[in-house]
Amino acid sequence: MKTTAVHPDDVVRKWFIVDAADRPAGRLAVRIAEVLRGKDLPSYTPHVDMGSFVVVINAEKIKLSGSKDEQKIYKDFSGYSSGLKERVASVIREKDPTRIITQAVKGMLPKNNLQRTRLTRLKVYAGEQHPHAAQKPEALVV
Secondary structure (H helix, E strand, O other): OOOOOOOOOHOOOOEEEEEEEOOOOOHHHHHHHHHHOOOOOOOOOOOOOOOOOOEEEEEEHOOEEEEEEEOOOEEOOOOOOOOOOEHHHHHHHHHHHHHHHHHHHHHHHHOOOOHHHHHHOOEEEOOOOOOOHHHOOEEEEO
């Protein structure tokens, strides 16, 4: 048997759409990270960026299990002393509902040079409207 290595020029990217309404944040983030890396493809090559685009809609309706809405803390640090701001998930959901999904997916991607480019292919929207209808995204099975 021969092993085939995928060349970056041979990568064909697809577009997927995910409805995040009433879906657990962690389980959704695992599946999205898998598609962004290209691990769902039979020709997966770890050192080649071969993932697809993922559009997430209804990010404001994502479900957090248990009492994470009141207990999960998101931290922002400005870099200055006493510049640490800690906010619970319910406040983050009101201010920027896309952050919950984006930060969960970012944490599940490998910490290497490809992380930033993979995250640029993740498009998260708070409501149902998105500007990517021209790409004809397929529904992603989660």
